[in-house]
Amino acid sequence: MNSAATSAPVTSAPITSAPITSAPTTSATKTLSAISCRRLSKVYGASETAVHALRGIDLDIPLGGLSMLVGPSGCGKTTLISVLAGILDKTAGDCVVLGQDMGNLSAPQKTRWRRDQVGFVFQSFHLMPTLTAVENAAIPLLIQGVGRSKALAGAAAMLNRVGLGHRLSSLPGELSGGQQQRVAIARALVHSPRLVVCDEPTSALDHETGQQIMLLLREVANEGDRALVVVTHDSRIFEYADLIAQMDDGRVTEIRQGIAAAAPGPL
Amino acid sequence: MYSVALKMLTGDRLKYFGLIAGIAFAAMLIVQQASILVGLTRQTGAFIRDTAQADLWVMDPQVRFSQDQVPLRSTVLQRVRGTDGVDWAVPLYQGFNRGHMPDGTSFTLILVGIDDATMIGAPPQMELGKFADLRRDKAIFIDGDTAATKLMMKRGGGRAIRLGDRFTINDQEVVATGAYRGRESFFWEPVIYTTYSRALTLSSSDHNTMSFVLVKIRPGQDIRAVQKNLVDRTGLKVLTNDQFIDVTADYILKATGILVNFGLAVILGVVIGSLVAGQTFYNFTLDNLRHYGALKAMGVSDGTLARMVWLQAGTVAVLGYGIGVGMGSIIGWGLRAGGLAFSMPWQIPAFAFASIISVCALAAWLSLRRVFKLEPAVVFRG
Ligand SMILES: Nc1ncnc2c1ncn2[C@@H]1O[C@H](COP(=O)(O)OP(=O)(O)OP(=O)(O)O)[C@@H](O)[C@H]1O
Ligand SMILES: [Mg+2]
Numbered sequence: 001m002n003s004a005a006t007s008a009p010v011t012s013a014p015i016t017s018a019p020i021t022s023a024p025t026t027s028a029t030k031t032l033s034a035i036s037c038r039r040l041s042k043v044y045g046a047s048e049t050a051v052h053a054l055r056g057i058d059l060d061i062p063l064g065g066l067s068m069l070v071g072p073s074g075c076g077k078t079t080l081i082s083v084l085a086g087i088l089d090k091t092a093g094d095c096v097v098l099g100q101d102m103g104n105l106s107a108p109q110k111t112r113w114r115r116d117q118v119g120f121v122f123q124s125f126h127l128m129p130t131l132t133a134v135e136n137a138a139i140p141l142l143i144q145g146v147g148r149s150k151a152l153a154g155a156a157a158m159l160n161r162v163g164l165g166h167r168l169s170s171l172p173g174e175l176s177g178g179q180q181q182r183v184a185i186a187r188a189l190v191h192s193p194r195l196v197v198c199d200e201p202t203s204a205l206d207h208e209t210g211q212q213i214m215l216l217l218r219e220v221a222n223e224g225d226r227a228l229v230v231v232t233h234d235s236r237i238f239e240y241a242d243l244i245a246q247m248d249d250g251r252v253t254e255i256r257q258g259i260a261a262a263a264p265g266p267l
Numbered sequence: 268m269y270s271v272a273l274k275m276l277t278g279d280r281l282k283y284f285g286l287i288a289g290i291a292f293a294a295m296l297i298v299q300q301a302s303i304l305v306g307l308t309r310q311t312g313a314f315i316r317d318t319a320q321a322d323l324w325v326m327d328p329q330v331r332f333s334q335d336q337v338p339l340r341s342t343v344l345q346r347v348r349g350t351d352g353v354d355w356a357v358p359l360y361q362g363f364n365r366g367h368m369p370d371g372t373s374f375t376l377i378l379v380g381i382d383d384a385t386m387i388g389a390p391p392q393m394e395l396g397k398f399a400d401l402r403r404d405k406a407i408f409i410d411g412d413t414a415a416t417k418l419m420m421k422r423g424g425g426r427a428i429r430l431g432d433r434f435t436i437n438d439q440e441v442v443a444t445g446a447y448r449g450r451e452s453f454f455w456e457p458v459i460y461t462t463y464s465r466a467l468t469l470s471s472s473d474h475n476t477m478s479f480v481l482v483k484i485r486p487g488q489d490i491r492a493v494q495k496n497l498v499d500r501t502g503l504k505v506l507t508n509d510q511f512i513d514v515t516a517d518y519i520l521k522a523t524g525i526l527v528n529f530g531l532a533v534i535l536g537v538v539i540g541s542l543v544a545g546q547t548f549y550n551f552t553l554d555n556l557r558h559y560g561a562l563k564a565m566g567v568s569d570g571t572l573a574r575m576v577w578l579q580a581g582t583v584a585v586l587g588y589g590i591g592v593g594m595g596s597i598i599g600w601g602l603r604a605g606g607l608a609f610s611m612p613w614q615i616p617a618f619a620f621a622s623i624i625s626v627c628a629l630a631a632w633l634s635l636r637r638v639f640k641l642e643p644a645v646v647f648r649g
Contacts, residue, residue, distance in 0.1 A: 078647045087564050087643040108568060114643075115566025122646055126561040130278020131271065142268050143567050199647045 033096075034195060034227030035061040035084055040093035041250075042079050053079040055250035056093065063194070066221035066228040066240060068258065071247035077231040078199055080247070084229060085118050085197045086110045098194050098227075115143050119188030121198035125180045127172040133183045134159060134168040140191040158186040162216060178209035185216060196220070198230045202237055214240040268567065272575035275555055276582060282551060283583075289547040290587025290623060291594065293540020297619040298595035298611065300536045304529035305615065306608030311519045312512035313450035314458065318359070318379075318388045319508040321481035322490055325356075325497060328504045332515040334377065334454060336362050338476035343501060347480050350500050352493035354483040357382035360466040361478040363456065366436045370424035374417075377458045378436065380466020387481055389447075390460060395430055396445030401462055403444055407436075408460040411446030416606075417457040436469045451606070453519060537622050544587065544623065545630035548580060552634030556641060563643040572638055580631035588623045592616050 082088035138155035202210030241258030327337035360380030381388035394411035520526035
């Protein structure tokens with residue numbers, strides 16, 4: 001529960017979004033950053049109906065911490081996290097994630113990259129209703145081609161880890177929202193990805209349950225060698241962040257250290 | 268991931284059974300209608316098959332089907348017998364006549380007169396009595412299987428004609444001396460056998476008439492060559508058994524509109540069945556689209572997604588097909604027990620299988636287009 005050890009890399013992240021004219025080369029940032037974006041932009045559609053969702057994002061997110069993307073509705077949080085997770089193509093700029101320049105990957109390469117490197121947590125859980133908790137949690141391993149019994153064993157261990165060891169064979173419909181999100185978190189972690197992206201992981205949950213989910217994510221972040229990126233506009237959970245990137249109208253307007261990073265100690 | 272695909276399919280019992288039921292319904296519809304059509308087609312050839320102990324049928328060129336009545340001149344027989352390649356030839360009488368049962372019930376019958384000496388043209392099997400009984404005085408054979416319905420005395424007799432009963436054909440007395448077992452015929456009228464000479468006496472027509480000449484070719488002769496010899500020599504129509512069966516089926520199915528009606532029913536079965544089966548499967552995939560989106564985001568390749576959808580389509584297709592054909596067969600069995608035409612050669616289930624598989628493949632392919640087009644980024648929306 002102590003985040004002091006994980007806060008170290010934060011110091012190497014830029015404190016503000018002031019443009020870095022001579023951006024560090026990607027090879028230099030590779031070892032330090034989980035994510036490094038320069039002048040990243042995303043435009044939906046074309047000509048008159050075009051929506052400039054991202055207008056030149058400069059952002060560095062370190063490995064080994066919990067970062068939050070926050071800002072008003074429509075400011076581009078989901079768009080940014082989608083590009084970072086490799087499920088949406090950028091329009092321009094540079095985006096290096098876990099040492100991989102996203103612009104260099106073909107679609108099938110991106111698919112494989114996601115399979116091995118990314119864990120997803122969704123606002124609406126996205127669990128398969130006809131699969132049990134342990135089967136849902138095993139999906140990333142099954143996608144990687146791990147044998148069924150081995151995958152289920154791994155998933156069971158992970159469910160145990162998130163406190164659901166006693167509900168392995170429950171169907172999602174038999175679980176509470178918080179429990180479903182725990183299954184989703186187990187699924188996001190089961191294949192040990194180095195990037196975990198969570199879009200509004202608490203907004204479908206009541207405050208109390210949301211706090212518990214954030215505690216769990218905080219624990220995961222403390223484990224080290226991976227980056228958690230959480231999109232939220234729930235200011236009550238900001239305290240769990242090591243780093244908070246404030247966004248507005250497609251730009252990162254401010255980057256500040258979170259309470260978790262600034263005030264180490266038991267949460 | 269295949270276990271996941273199957274669980275997606277079977278997890279929702281209601282949808283799963285709905286899907287299989289839809290496909291089973293389609294398969295059943297196809298099998299049913301096609302089998303009835305084939306059954307009816309087969310029945311049109313019943314008389315020819317029952318009588319097919321020779322190789323060729325000689326008939327008037329105007330004859331369109333086996334029950335058509337265009338008499339031949341009696342001199343034809345000699346000409347046929349004198350033709351190259353002919354081993355033997357016998358006359359056959361066949362015609363609609365009017366009969367009266369002992370209680371006065373009037374009925375139409377198909378009278379068949381077979382060669383007195385050789386009995387060529389007799390039905391394949393006797394149920395009661397023996398073939399030689401036909402040579403007895405006033406003897407006729409009735410169809411043992413259909414007598415109960417087709418030879419029913421409705422005007423007070425209260426029962427069907429049975430062996431030993433006397434009734435009249437064109438006001439001349441006959442005696443039921445035997446019962447044969449024949450194929451189920453397309454024609455409703457009872458088929459009554461007697462000898463050729465007695466048939467001529469009984470038949471209403473006043474001059475000596477002969478409907479067909481049945482021809483056996485010499486061993487080792489080419490049937491086509493003999494057929495041509497006969498046509499050249501007599502100027503008549505000469506058909507093999509199979510040709511006559513085809514000509515008859517063709518004529519009856521078209522003339523009665525059966526071909527159009529049941530052909531349409533088969534097509535309808537395929538179309539409605541396809542729509543039902545295809546639509547249900549397509550909907551099933553659409554319902555799961557958000558899950559496919561999540562799987563895509565989590566790194567499932569398009570190839571794997573395709574195999575998952577194919578597996579689901581294949582599973583419901585095979586199960587639905589099996590159940591549908593099974594039910595179709597059981598219903599058909601009931602239909603046949605009830606005397607209705609139903610015949611299911613292996614081509615019908617094969618055709619149904621091909622149809623169902625193509626429909627499911629089409630539905631899977633259409634669904635997959637939606638799955639492929641899906642942006643994985645949708646997982647973060649809504
Ligand atoms: N597929 C799309 N096509 C066109 N425009 C889009 C699409 N997705 C998002 N946008 C637009 O891009 C902008 C940024 O959207 P995005 O979903 O990233 O915002 P957000 O910060 O996640 O908002 P919220 O807090 O409401 O989830 C919005 O103006 C949105 O309307
Ligand atoms: Mg959003």
